[in-house]
Amino acid sequence: MSRDMVMQTRDLVRHFPIGGKQKVHAVNGVSMEIAAGETLALVGESGCGKSSFARLIMGLDRPDSGSARLLGQELTQLRGAGLHAHRKAVQMIFQDPTSSLDPRWTAEAIVREPLDNYKVGTPDERRARVLDLLDRVGLGAHYAERYPHEMSGGQRQRLGIARALALEPRLLVADEPVSALDVSIRAQVLNLLCDLRDEMNLSLLFISHDIGVVSHVSDRVAVMYLGRVIETGKTFDVLNNPKHPYTSGLLEAVPRPHPSQRRERAPLDGDPPSPIHLPQGCAFRDRCPVAMEVCGRFTPALKPDAEGRIVACHHANPVKPELEPTHV
Secondary structure, three states, X not given: OOOOXXXXXXXXXXXXXXXXXXXXXXXXXXXXXXXXXXXXXXXXXXXXXXXXXXXXXXXXXXXXXXXXXXXXXXXHHOOHHHHHHHHHHEEEEOOOOOOOOOOOOOHHHHHHHHHHHOOOOOHHHHHHHHHHXXXXXXXXXXXXXXXXXHOOHHHHHHHHHHHHHOXXXXXXXXXXXXXXXOHHHXXXXXXXXXXXXXXHOOEEEEEEXXXXXXXXXXXXXXXXXXXEEEEEEEHHHHHHOXXXXXXXXXXXXXXXXXXXXXXXXXXXXXXXXXXXXXXXXXXXXXXXXXXXXXXXXXXXXXXXXXXXXXXXXXXXOOOOOOOOOOOO
């Protein structure tokens, strides 16, 4: 399997003005990369900037600064026809399959729309492609004439996946793709995504607030807090030996299957700081059980610790005394 980089971002920033000089710091210098055929899970609490980052990758919003490259092409400079071509290479699976599908259209019309927009093949070839996709996601050709309200939640999400695959993208952005589904069918949809990724050599950016879910689908994990990535590494390493206290707190919040399995400590307590008025130093310090005096003075850089794990924490990467306090 090729390990060429499909997506790369460097210091991506997006702030939303809300009046006067105030602004919401949604994405604060995010750098990450996804290789061909790889699944990167982006996890964090609601409001940490995951969906804002996804919109930048999709070309639905433009960053204030930084770089985002897809297949080697700089996305921030694309306009018109170039942006239109980019959207063929990256497609999105939405959180709520009900609101993301047109209730007036049949399944065939929904999956065929991207093929019509890009004028792919003849009408007969498009129909054949639609029926093949419906079969590939486990619906079958007999669903072609059904409307979304005639399907279950899991079937609607399968339909959304078929639509996302219509143009044979290189990167799929899955924004909370199973959080709106019943627990009993989440595993089916996750297994489907993994099978399709392997069959088509897709790259997958899997966004979730549930760190327990990503263990089943991802090769690597990036943990996001208040617009910044604060830890990243191989999934097994991050979930079994978290280096950042925030990552540990997320893992402690995962429900335990048996009452006898005690928690090492309480899950995360309190709320994140305001994304409008970011604190000096580490933004997690007021919720951190091991915060030190230095955490209020210096913003920890995301860099390798002594074991090679990429983490932004003063416990993992002690600050040098000659450094000056940093501000956002």
